Amino acid sequence: MRRAGELAxxxxxxxxxSCVLLVLLGLLTWLGTLEQTRSGLYEVQRKYFESFVLSHxxxxxxxxxxxxxxxxSVLLVNLxxxxxxxxxxxxxxxxxxxxxxxxxxxxxxxxxxWRHSSEGHVTLYEGQRATHFQSYQxxxxxxLEVGDDGRVLERVAPQERYEHATPxxxxxxxxxxLPFEVRVTHVLANCSPLPKGPMFDVDVPVVDGVFLxxxxxxKETERNIAGAYxxxxxxxxxxxxxxxxxxxxxxxxxxxxxxxxxxxLRKERYPLGFTLALADFRKEDHPRxxxxxxxxxxxxxREGAAKRPVTISMNAPLRTGGLVLYQASWGPSNAxxxxxxxxxxxxxxxxxxxxxxxxxxxxSLGLVWHFGRMLARHVRREVGLA
Amino acid sequence: MPTLPFRTGSLLTFAVLSLAVSACSDRAxxxxxxxxxxxxxxxxxxxxxxxxxxxxxVQAPPAAAPNATNASNGAPTSGGNGALKWELPAGWSELAxxxxxxxxxxxAGDERAECYLTFLAGDxxxxxxxxQRWRTQMGQxxxxxxxxxxxxxxxxxxxxxxxxxFAGSFSGMGGGGKIEDARLVGLLxxxxxxxxxxxxxxxxxxxxxxxxxFLALAASLRN
Numbered sequence: 254m255r256r257a258g259e260l261a262x263x264x265x266x267x268x269x270x271s272c273v274l275l276v277l278l279g280l281l282t283w284l285g286t287l288e289q290t291r292s293g294l295y296e297v298q299r300k301y302f303e304s305f306v307l308s309h310x311x312x313x314x315x316x317x318x319x320x321x322x323x324x325x326s327v328l329l330v331n332l333x334x335x336x337x338x339x340x341x342x343x344x345x346x347x348x349x350x351x352x353x354x355x356x357x358x359x360x361x362x363x364x365x366x367w368r369h370s371s372e373g374h375v376t377l378y379e380g381q382r383a384t385h386f387q388s389y390q391x392x393x394x395x396x397l398e399v400g401d402d403g404r405v406l407e408r409v410a411p412q413e414r415y416e417h418a419t420p421x422x423x424x425x426x427x428x429x430x431l432p433f434e435v436r437v438t439h440v441l442a443n444c445s446p447l448p449k450g451p452m453f454d455v456d457v458p459v460v461d462g463v464f465l466x467x468x469x470x471x472k473e474t475e476r477n478i479a480g481a482y483x484x485x486x487x488x489x490x491x492x493x494x495x496x497x498x499x500x501x502x503x504x505x506x507x508x509x510x511x512x513x514x515x516x517x518l519r520k521e522r523y524p525l526g527f528t529l530a531l532a533d534f535r536k537e538d539h540p541r542x543x544x545x546x547x548x549x550x551x552x553x554x555r556e557g558a559a560k561r562p563v564t565i566s567m568n569a570p571l572r573t574g575g576l577v578l579y580q581a582s583w584g585p586s587n588a589x590x591x592x593x594x595x596x597x598x599x600x601x602x603x604x605x606x607x608x609x610x611x612x613x614x615x616x617s618l619g620l621v622w623h624f625g626r627m628l629a630r631h632v633r634r635e636v637g638l639a
Numbered sequence: 640m641p642t643l644p645f646r647t648g649s650l651l652t653f654a655v656l657s658l659a660v661s662a663c664s665d666r667a668x669x670x671x672x673x674x675x676x677x678x679x680x681x682x683x684x685x686x687x688x689x690x691x692x693x694x695x696x697v698q699a700p701p702a703a704a705p706n707a708t709n710a711s712n713g714a715p716t717s718g719g720n721g722a723l724k725w726e727l728p729a730g731w732s733e734l735a736x737x738x739x740x741x742x743x744x745x746x747a748g749d750e751r752a753e754c755y756l757t758f759l760a761g762d763x764x765x766x767x768x769x770x771q772r773w774r775t776q777m778g779q780x781x782x783x784x785x786x787x788x789x790x791x792x793x794x795x796x797x798x799x800x801x802x803x804x805f806a807g808s809f810s811g812m813g814g815g816g817k818i819e820d821a822r823l824v825g826l827l828x829x830x831x832x833x834x835x836x837x838x839x840x841x842x843x844x845x846x847x848x849x850x851x852x853f854l855a856l857a858a859s860l861r862n
Contacts (some may be wrong), residue, residue: 350703361657383679384679385679393676395680396672397680397685398675399677399682399686403676403682404677405677405680405681405685406675406676406677406678407675407676407677407678407680408672408673408674408675408676409672409673410670410672410673424669424670425669425670426669426670426671426672427669427670427671427672427677428671428672430675431672436668445761446691446695446696446697447697447760447761448692448697448760461689461690461691461692462692463691463692463695463697464763493642493693495694498694498695500696501694501695501696502689502693502694502695502696503681503687503689503694504684504685504692504694505685505694506684506685506686506687506688508688508834513685513686514685515680515682515685524676534723534779579727581839605815617783
């Protein structure tokens with residue numbers, strides 16, 4: 254047992270393992286880059302860099318590979334055990350120790366970003382305001398309930414909870430306070446609703462004469478419109494089947510035990526933590542062209558009773574409450590001179606936003622120390638020989 | 640003490656860790672929904688129930704035209720049902736549309752000869768499936784993909800529709816009104832935005848002189 258432990262420790266801390274992991278990271282980066290000829294950036298990120306295992310299509314052969322997530326996790330252990338804990342301590346290894354600590358910080362920052370960051374956008378016309386931003390790619394299923402005071406409460410299930418649901422293995426979503434459970438039976442990554450005609454059959458449920466027709470997935474994930482079939486099951490009652498679509502004009506509304514509920518399939522939403530109101534949007538075109546040279550937005554950040562005017566422009570984002578809001582785009586692109594324009598802000602919440610900068614500083618200091626010391630030793634030796 | 644080679648130990652450790660980490664990614668069901676939070680969705684969107692078609696923005700099939708007939712005895716005459724217009728071939732008569740037949744005609748020369756236009760959402764089941772279905776109605780075997788690809792096209796509704804012309808024994812939907820020595824001439828316009836089918840069936844001897852009129856009718860269809 255002790256021998257096995259020693260063996261594992263030796264393997265985990267070995268330079269050979271480091272080399273294998275770095276080669277794998279290079280391979281995944283190369284394969285992920287090639288994959289972008291067939292898939293969009295988001296899908297490639299999920300498949301190659303946020304996964305633990307993946308299957309890469311080498312022509313006729315599918316080859317299982319470790320995902321970058323797994324490779325970096327093992328690399329972290331390898332660095333901690335081999336590059337820090339088991340490293341010989343002394344003046345000669347101080348620089349290496351500091352550089353390794355910087356790499357550990359870099360890996361930690363990527364983990365924090367993966368687990369705890371959110372990215373999305375807020376789009377507002379002048380006079381509009383928002384309390385949340387929404388994802389470009391990710392969907393969520395929301396159960397909405399009108400409370401006694403008229404306020405609407407929502408409970409949500411992120412995409413991972415139901416995206417692999419099938420009629421044989423439905424995803425069951427529930428909450429203790431709800432008198433029903435929701436079963437997701439079909440999920441379509443990209444689809445459109447159509448009326449069912451008598452001259453053709455479909456292999457999905459038809460609800461009120463309407464069904465969802467699956468479409469080929471667009472390479473760019475944000476262009477896909479998801480759909481789902483759901484069943485609302487309450488005890489002692491026949492299940493009700495509803496059809497949800499990502500571009501529906503209203504959620505599917507139904508009544509259970511005298512209270513009204515609704516189900517909505519929508520892009521994942523994240524609370525801003527404040528109210529963002531667009532007061533004014535300005536754009537300046539290139540001379541004699543309908544192409545924007547610069548554009549900026551005057552917004553008001555409302556937190557409780559406090560109001561703060563801020564101008565967000567292309568190179569001057571708003572940083573507040575752990576969020577960064579960038580001036581991303583505007584539209585409609587075909588608007589005439591008199592048409593109102595909307596302003597879109599890209600929103601990023603990343604608690605480890607500045608960690609990569611600090612890790613680069615730490616790695617640089619370690620390397621400068623290490624190579625500086627080696628250079629000094631070399632110079633001393635050369636001078637001594639002279 | 641014998642030890643595993645250095646590289647073997649590294650790879651073994653990596654493989655064990657791979658399996659251990661990937662095994663942790665399975666999810667259990669059922670899943671708990673998140674804790675309730677206030678929504679920005681207005682209560683009115685929930686309190687007002689809507690049909691699936693209304694919520695999903697699905698259009699109903701084109702509305703049926705008034706239950707009236709129009710006949711053309713001499714030269715072609717203009718006809719239409721509000722949404723569509725056409726030039727009615729000489730000797731043909733308009734029949735009342737049905738829930739499926741947006742435009743419905745009796746072909747000159749025989750009461751059993753008919754022609755009608757159908758719209759379906761999406762691709763209406765697809766070009767090949769509809770051609771094979773019509774082949775079956777004529778008691779014929781299916782066409783190969785190469786034969787379908789080689790079919791000619793004719794203009795209809797602003798697009799190039801695929802023209803088919805089959806001879807055989809016709810038995811339509813429901814098996815009623817079987818016609819021996821029949822002919823089926825049809826145009827199929829199938830695209831992602833919708834499908835249109837103009838189909839003429841009847842005794843082969845009657846339709847022999849009506850194919851040009853059929854094509855002229857197809858070319859005259861307009862909004």
